[in-house]
Amino acid sequence: MHPHIRMALAAALVAAVVVSATLGVPAVAAGGGSQSRITVFGASSLTDVLPRIDHAPRYSFGGSNMLAAQIRHGAPADVFASANMALPRQLAAQGLCSPPVAFTRNRLVLIVPRANPAGIRRVGDLRRPGTKLVVAGDGVPVGSYTRKALQNVGLSSVLANVVSNETNVREVLAKVALGEADAGFVYSTDAKTVSGKVRVLALPARARADVRYGICLTTDGQASRAAQAFVRKVLGTAGQAKLAAAGFLPLSRG
Amino acid sequence: MGRAIGTVALFGATCVALGFLVLPIVAIFVHTEPGTLLSQLSNPAVVDALVVSLEASAIAQLLVVGFGTPTAYLLASRRFPGRSLVITLVELPLVLPPAVAGLGLLVAFGRNGLLGSTLDVFGVSIPFTQTAVVLAVTFVASPLFVRQAIAAFEAVDPNLVAASRTLGAGSARTFFRVVLPLARAGLAAGFALALARGLGEFGATIMFAGSLQGVTQTLPLAIYAEFDRNFDATLAMGALLVVISAALLLTLKLSAAWQASRQSSPSRSGLLGWS
Numbered sequence: 001m002h003p004h005i006r007m008a009l010a011a012a013l014v015a016a017v018v019v020s021a022t023l024g025v026p027a028v029a030a031g032g033g034s035q036s037r038i039t040v041f042g043a044s045s046l047t048d049v050l051p052r053i054d055h056a057p058r059y060s061f062g063g064s065n066m067l068a069a070q071i072r073h074g075a076p077a078d079v080f081a082s083a084n085m086a087l088p089r090q091l092a093a094q095g096l097c098s099p100p101v102a103f104t105r106n107r108l109v110l111i112v113p114r115a116n117p118a119g120i121r122r123v124g125d126l127r128r129p130g131t132k133l134v135v136a137g138d139g140v141p142v143g144s145y146t147r148k149a150l151q152n153v154g155l156s157s158v159l160a161n162v163v164s165n166e167t168n169v170r171e172v173l174a175k176v177a178l179g180e181a182d183a184g185f186v187y188s189t190d191a192k193t194v195s196g197k198v199r200v201l202a203l204p205a206r207a208r209a210d211v212r213y214g215i216c217l218t219t220d221g222q223a224s225r226a227a228q229a230f231v232r233k234v235l236g237t238a239g240q241a242k243l244a245a246a247g248f249l250p251l252s253r254g
Numbered sequence: 255m256g257r258a259i260g261t262v263a264l265f266g267a268t269c270v271a272l273g274f275l276v277l278p279i280v281a282i283f284v285h286t287e288p289g290t291l292l293s294q295l296s297n298p299a300v301v302d303a304l305v306v307s308l309e310a311s312a313i314a315q316l317l318v319v320g321f322g323t324p325t326a327y328l329l330a331s332r333r334f335p336g337r338s339l340v341i342t343l344v345e346l347p348l349v350l351p352p353a354v355a356g357l358g359l360l361v362a363f364g365r366n367g368l369l370g371s372t373l374d375v376f377g378v379s380i381p382f383t384q385t386a387v388v389l390a391v392t393f394v395a396s397p398l399f400v401r402q403a404i405a406a407f408e409a410v411d412p413n414l415v416a417a418s419r420t421l422g423a424g425s426a427r428t429f430f431r432v433v434l435p436l437a438r439a440g441l442a443a444g445f446a447l448a449l450a451r452g453l454g455e456f457g458a459t460i461m462f463a464g465s466l467q468g469v470t471q472t473l474p475l476a477i478y479a480e481f482d483r484n485f486d487a488t489l490a491m492g493a494l495l496v497v498i499s500a501a502l503l504l505t506l507k508l509s510a511a512w513q514a515s516r517q518s519s520p521s522r523s524g525l526l527g528w529s
Contacts, residue, residue, distance in 0.1 A: 069482030117365070132382060134464065139483050163382035164464025165471075167478065175464070179366045180381045 038226045039076055041067040043083035043141065043213065044168035045106065045187050049246040050081065053239045054230055063168035065139040071096055071218060078221035079230055083141035083169075083187075085214040098222055100214035103234050105249040106187040108145050108209055111176050111198040118182035123150075123203055126158040126183060133158060134172050134181035137165040142172070145209040146185040153207045173198075187211065189247040213248075282492045294490035302468040303476035303491065310384065310472060311452050314391040318399045318448050323441070326403030327429070341404065348397040355393055356461025363389065363462075386463035387470050395452035399444040406440020407433065439513035443506055450502045453495065 040057040042050050043064045050059060057079070060067065064082040068091055071077050080097055082088045088100035112120045118131050126133055136143030143165065150156050166172045169186050176184040177197040191200045215234060221227035233239050244250065283291070294300060329341055347355060363370045363380045370380060380386050410433050418428040434441075456474040463470040465479060473491050480487045 063482075065482040069485075132379075134382075137465075137479060162466065163469075164466050165479070166465065167460075178360065178364065180360065180364050 036226075038078040038221070038224055038230060040079040040081065040230065041071065041075070041077040042081040043067075044170045045083055045142070045190055046081055046213075047170065048193055049189070049243055049248070050234075052246070053242045054233050057226075057230060063136070063140040065137075065141070066167060076220065077218050078224050078227035079215065079217060081213065081215045081234070083211070083213055084144070085212050087141070088214040088216040091218075092216060095219075097216040097218045100216040101231075101235065102212050102251055103215045104213045104240070104243045105251060106189055106211040106213070107249060108142070108149055108185060108203060108207075108211060109188045109191055110183060110201040110203060111173070111186055111191050112183045112201065113176055113179040113181075114197055114199060115179060116199060117179070120183050120201070122201065123153065123155060123158075123207065126161060127155065129161070131158075131161045132163045132180075132182040133161040134164045134166060134175045134184040135159075135162055136169055136172055136185075137167060140166075140168060141211075142169040142185065142187065145211055148209045149185070149203060149207040152209070153204060192247050279496055282489055282496060286486050286489055290486050291490045291493055294484075294487045295494065297484070297487050297490070299467060299471075299476055299480060299484070300487055300491055300494075303471055303473045304494065306384070306387065306468065306470065307453055307472040310387040310391050311449060313388045314395060314452050315445065315449055317388070317392050318396045318452075319445065322396050322400045322444075323403060326400045327407050327433070329400075330404045330407030344400050345397050347393055348401070350394075352394060352455065352457025353461060356390065356458035359386070359389060359393060359458060359462040381462060382464045382466070382470060384463075384469060387459055387472060390458040390462050391452040391455050394455050394458055395448040398451050399441075399448040402444025402447060403437070403441050406437035406444070409440065410436045439509055442509050446502045446506045450499050453498060 038057045040050065040059050042059055042061050044061050047059075047061045060075075060077070064084060064087050067075075067077070067080060068082065068087040071080060071091060072094070080088055080091065081103070082100070083106070085100055085102060088097060091097040092099045110120075110123055110126075112118070118125070118128070120126065120131070125131070135146045138144065138147065147156070147159070150158060163181065164175065166175065169190055172181075172184040173186050173190045173194060175181040176186075177194045188200065191198055215231055217224075217227055217231060234243075240250070325344065329337065329344070350358075360381065361367050363373070363386070365371065365374050365379055365381065373380065380389065414432055414436070415428055418432045419425070423431065453472075454474060455472065456478070459470070459472055460475055460478070465471045465475045467476070467479075471479065473495055477488045477491050480491070
């Protein structure tokens with residue numbers, strides 16, 4: 001009996017050592033890795049343009065709200081590029097990133113599949129019963145802009161025709177481009193990436209929401225020169241030119 | 255000495271494996287106070303997701319059993335050229351990534367899909383509906399049932415079937431009075447496994463059915479949607495799914511043990527050796 005107990009104790013000790021080693025090593029490695037290659041969390045709508053500005057970082061694209069939640073739960077991001085100012089401001093208020101700087105703007109548009117099966121010509125047509133409208137969820141920046149835009153023109157009732165609340169703008173784009181949805185709200189830059197498959201319907205001027213992108217350095221990023229250089233690159237002439245080429249709007253209005 | 259080291263290594267590895275597998279499940283329950291978890295269970299988003307999940311799973315399981323049982327019986331009782339190929343095809347969704355399943359369902363049953371474009375002519379549109387959720391769940395869950403059911407039917411002693419026929423029972427009567435009771439435990443195991451897999455379905459559903467609270471937003475989809483908004487709600491739904499899955503697994507084990515104790519032949523218990 002005695003040797004068994006001793007053996008069990010030894011086993012527990014070995015297990016404790018192995019567990020602490022396996023838990024400790026990757027954490028250290030991740031911390032050390034931030035020197036060489038930075039990680040940028042970017043809004044889905046920036047999927048194509050950010051790697052064109054700088055292909056060096058590791059990118060994780062998704063709904064800005066999802067990315068912010070991941071950062072709150074300790075995801076190893078150095079830079080957060082959000083499709084609104086509110087999310088990075090919240091993170092800054094929680095001490096999780098630097099005060100955000102606006103770096104570009106975008107325009108909300110209504111898209112329909114090229115074949116336009118529901119015959120939608122203007123935003124008011126979305127009221128027709130049975131229209132399959134796909135939008136992004138309420139917390140996703142493009143989803144909030146969509147609701148605001150509809151409210152601005154007194155068309156909040158069309159939300160009754162929503163058949164899916166997607167988790168990011170590219171999911172909305174995909175479902176309209178595939179022809180599964182009759183219409184969806186995305187940014188004009190997203191529509192450009194699948195131009196042959198969708199038609200873009202401009203929204204009336206009073207429906208337009210102010211779509212402003214904010215960038216900030218996380219606590220890790222503030223200590224990283226590469227992360228600071230990345231933000232400078234995005235804000236610099238070359239970065240702004242790449243954004244403009246992709247259809248993003250300059251910061252100064254008009 | 256060498257043996258002692260071996261034993262220590264064995265124990266050590268087991269402790270690590272066990273700790274690694276159990277820790278995330280424990281963490282779901284201890285991250286927030288139990289009271290918060292319980293109160294989140296009445297959150298409308300959670301209730302809606304539970305109802306959508308249960309409804310879709312109930313309908314899907316009806317389809318799985320209704321079509322899967324005859325399919326499995328045919329494949330288990332007849333030998334024909336291409337049988338292995340058919341079994342492989344039936345099992346394929348089991349190893350397919352869920353995102354691929356979603357993609358396949360879209361291009362098959364979507365408005366512009368192979369079959370969907372024909373359905374569209376008749377005014378039937380499947381994506382974004384509860385039907386789409388049911389199809390996604392059925393697609394990923396049915397192979398688990400069919401696989402298990404084939405094994406269960408194959409394990410039925412052919413002599414008993416032959417005896418039943420010799421004594422004058424028709425094939426239908428033999429099936430319901432002899433084959434089905436003998437294969438019952440295996441079928442139940444397949445049912446529980448398919449149900450558990452179906453309740454956890456995520457990838458195919460979000461691609462094919464979209465996500466709308468109270469319509470197509472199942473529990474796994476709601477966990478994803480609420481992740482950034484209400485973390486307590488995601489934990490509550492996570493805990494709920496852990497409890498349901500554990501209950502299914504426990505039922506499975508108990509029914510297997512019960513069946514094994516009832517049947518003296520030790521070879522019978524092998525029929526439940528699902529992997």
